[in-house]
Structure formats: C-alpha cells, structure tokens
Amino acid sequence: MSCLKFSVCILLISVAVGYYYGPQLHNVIPAKILQDVEKYIPKQVMQWMHSKSVSNKVAKDQQEKPTSDFKGKIFTKKELWDHYRGDEGSKGLCLAFMGKVYDVSNGKDHYAPGGGYSFFAGRDGTRGFVTGEFTDEGLTDNLDGLDPNLFLGFDEWSEFYESSYKYVGVVVGYFYDKNGQPTAEYTEVQKSIALAKEGKRKQQDEQKIFPPCNSEFSAAKGSRVWCSNRSGGIQRDWVGVPRLYHPTGAAEARCACVRTNGPPSVGSDTGANKGDLGNPHLREYKNCPSNAQSCVTSPPK
Helix, strand or coil: CHHHHHHHHHHHHHHHHHHHHHHHHHHHCCHHHHHHHHCCCCHHHHHHHHHHHHHHHHHHHHHHCCCCCCCCEEECHHHHHHHCECCCCCCCEEEEECCEEEECHHHHHHHCCCCCCHHHCCCECHHHHHHCCCCCCCCCCCCCCCCHHHHHHHHHHHHHHHHHCEEEEEEECCCECCCCCECHHHHHHHHHHHHHHHHHHHHHHHHHHCCECEEEEECCCEEEEECCCCHHHCCCCCCCEEEEECCCCCCCCEEEEECCCCCCCCCCCCCCCCCCCCCCCEECCCCCCCCCCEEEEECCC
C-alpha cells in the first residue's frame, strides 16, 4: 500500500512539475532524476504532459510576441509643430492626415512657409481638409460632431497623400496612441467612413430609379424643372415626369423624374402599368399637369 501511495505521489508531482515547466523541464531537473521518475509514470500520462507543455509554450509565445506591425516614427504634436514646418533650421517639412505623417518636402512650394497651404504643415488638420475651415480651431484632428456626409471625402485625401508623398510615421492624438496603435476614435471614424460610402451607394442606386430633374431659373421665365432621357446625368430609355420626391430620412424634398409605365421598381406589380408613380414618397407640383414633362415651379418676377 505504501508503494502505491508513493507512486501516486510521484505521478501527481510529476504532472504538476511537467505542466508548469513544460519543455524547460530538463533545464530545471537533472536528467538522471527525470529518467528515474519517468519509469513510474504511464506512457499515456507522459504524452499528455508533453502535449500540454507544448500548448502552454505556444500560448506563452503568442502572448509575448508583439502584436503591432507598426513601422515608422511616433511624433508628438509638439514635436511635429516645433520641428517639421519647413522653417529655417527645422528637421523637415511634414503634415499629418488622419494621424498619419507624410514628408511633403516635394511639395514645399505649397506647404513651406509662404506657400498657399502652409497652414497644414506641422500638424494634423484632418478636420479642416473636409470642412474648409483653415483657422487654428478648424485645423484639428478632433472629428467629434463632424457632419456624417463629410466622411465621404476622407478616402480621396488619404489616397492622395499615400500616392503623392512619403509616409514617415504617426502623430499621437485623436487617431493613434503613444504606442503608435489606432485609438477607439480611429475605429469609429472608419465606421463612419464606411457608413458614408454605403449611404452614397444607396443614393446612387436611388437616383437610377428617380433621376434628378433638369432645372433653370431666370427673372423673365421664373423657375422651371423638366425631364429628359439624360437628366441628372442618368442615361436611360425613358423620360419621365417631374415630381417632388421626399424619401424617409431626407432633410428636404427634391425634384425627381418618375417613370410612368411598366411595373414599379420597388414593391409588387399590381398590373397598373404606372411605373413608379405609385411610390408613397412622391407628390405632384401645384399647377402642373400630371403628365407634363416640364413644370414651372415659380412664376416670373
């Protein structure tokens, strides 16, 4: 019985030690002792211990392995402003957009002191790029409260700087933290950009169904809207009639050319052969015949 207890104790201790030290076990316990102990441990238990120790080592390696693939210099806002505006004796000429810093020395005619866009140098003025506010308050990286529609312009600016200038790092602020990693705000901005793109795509799809009208105004003739097979820049094989179109969520109604025959573009076909005239978001212009392709919306002055 005592031998059995001794064997069980050896087994439990070995499992614990093997699980803890893993592949480094041979560096901790002399080989002779390990060989003696292993005689008392079933083969299946030894295999299990080995597999667990290897799994632990892999998990540990993954935890210790850096998760960042960041490359480049990490700037502070002060450093970027004090040393990278292209002044005499400065370290260079850089600007940042969405937290990414670019060397714009090749564009010094524009960005160096005296240039037409020198106010962008030495800082992240992301907000100003899309709002057109070039004051110190407007030239900031903070995008809180930005008009959602303005996020559409971000990709164009990013592509421009990526293709035109050398990327050199990031600046700590709204988009990147002190370790050069994207912030929570950066993630939210990316979501806003994606939503803006999706909204733009839906708008384009909608305009294929309800193309914008042509319009004109003169004091002599007043305001007029009309439809053609290319109005709104949408080429099609029908002309349509002008209607006020106010979809859910839109701030205001707009003039749309509406197809007058065939099945509806959206919803079930009742056989009425009225095209999209039955859409609930449409209404006719006052004092304009329902089948007219041109409507005067305000009389001459």
